[in-house]
Amino acid sequence: MPDPMKIRANQLGDATEVKVLMSHEMETGQRKDAQGKVIPAWFIQSVDVTCAGKTVLTAQWGTAVSKNPFLSFRFKGGNKGDKVVITWVDNRGEKRTDEATVA
Amino acid sequence: MARFSTAAVVAALLVFLPGAPQAQAQASDTAAQIQEYRDALADGNPAELWDARGEVMWKEARGPKKVSLAQCDLGMGAGVVKNAYAHLPRYFADTGRVMDLETRLIHCMTTLQGISDADAHKILFGGPGKRSDVEALAAYVTSQSQGAVMDVSLADPHVRRMYALGEKIFFYRGGSHDFACATCHGEENKRIRLQDLPDLTTKSGAQKAYTTWPAYRVSQGELRTMQWRLNDCFRQQRFPDLVFGSPASIALTTYLAYNANGAVYAGPGLKR
Numbered sequence: 001m002p003d004p005m006k007i008r009a010n011q012l013g014d015a016t017e018v019k020v021l022m023s024h025e026m027e028t029g030q031r032k033d034a035q036g037k038v039i040p041a042w043f044i045q046s047v048d049v050t051c052a053g054k055t056v057l058t059a060q061w062g063t064a065v066s067k068n069p070f071l072s073f074r075f076k077g078g079n080k081g082d083k084v085v086i087t088w089v090d091n092r093g094e095k096r097t098d099e100a101t102v103a
Numbered sequence: 104m105a106r107f108s109t110a111a112v113v114a115a116l117l118v119f120l121p122g123a124p125q126a127q128a129q130a131s132d133t134a135a136q137i138q139e140y141r142d143a144l145a146d147g148n149p150a151e152l153w154d155a156r157g158e159v160m161w162k163e164a165r166g167p168k169k170v171s172l173a174q175c176d177l178g179m180g181a182g183v184v185k186n187a188y189a190h191l192p193r194y195f196a197d198t199g200r201v202m203d204l205e206t207r208l209i210h211c212m213t214t215l216q217g218i219s220d221a222d223a224h225k226i227l228f229g230g231p232g233k234r235s236d237v238e239a240l241a242a243y244v245t246s247q248s249q250g251a252v253m254d255v256s257l258a259d260p261h262v263r264r265m266y267a268l269g270e271k272i273f274f275y276r277g278g279s280h281d282f283a284c285a286t287c288h289g290e291e292n293k294r295i296r297l298q299d300l301p302d303l304t305t306k307s308g309a310q311k312a313y314t315t316w317p318a319y320r321v322s323q324g325e326l327r328t329m330q331w332r333l334n335d336c337f338r339q340q341r342f343p344d345l346v347f348g349s350p351a352s353i354a355l356t357t358y359l360a361y362n363a364n365g366a367v368y369a370g371p372g373l374k375r
Contacts, residue, residue: 003152003156004155006151006152006155019146019147021147021148021149021151021152023149023152025231025324027231039231067149067324068149068152068319068324070146070147070149072146072147
């Protein structure tokens, strides 16, 4: 079971700001270990965020995103008390979903 | 008459070195900009992930004895975590020695939870595919000291002895390169490549350095503690391996921590 994300969601005027810290190794597949073997690529490929059930952000990531990614974004149409649900899926098919309430 | 002469000399120097003040202004602009960048990055400090993991670990019943660390005494009473880091290292009567956070955590893991000494020391510094319990617990405990004023006491003679030893080690030149800690950390405005070196012999230098460790070290991709920092310094000095939790490591930590007294603890930090 992948590590939980740390999510903060705040209503700032008419915009909702979401900040999420994800725990992931994000291996590019270009590194080699001490024995010279390539460390296989392992990275988050897609991120989906919904607010009160509606999709507010989708992202397709590649190997340029570093380890333990931090994502911060704002959107309109959200309200205090709404449930923000974030899901990521990586190239191994592992996924993690966490949620937070807009403060 | 003497003051007038000095002013004349200074004025003459400024005339002959027109570039110097400008270059200095540029350097401090860059430093200010880098600090702005660091402040912006601090928002998503991955150290929070270790803090979260450490909090779960602290409260979880673990080890052969299946107990949590709720009775772990970090110097302020059993289970008291808040602000504990601001008063470490300190002397512990139950072990008869001065201990820092990491050695105290391992002590609690082995005595309270029954985890073997070997297991507790198996993974001290995490890496890809391997996690360090001590690093996660240290992140949690230090986050609970954020905002506390550093206040390490030298009242106990054991701690005083450690401080004196730490000071001696700090200035001791050795190894193949004849380096002491002071070689890199004993002067103002020095850097190695692009890494600024804090002058740990000054109050402000020691304060700024000590209050930002443990920290998420981006280049490591891991949260690192003072034990790691000292171990890595010894490596860079081409010294023999610094044993984790050794009296030498605790002496140095005591020296640096006491010198940082009065500063507000700002960890866990974020470093390159």
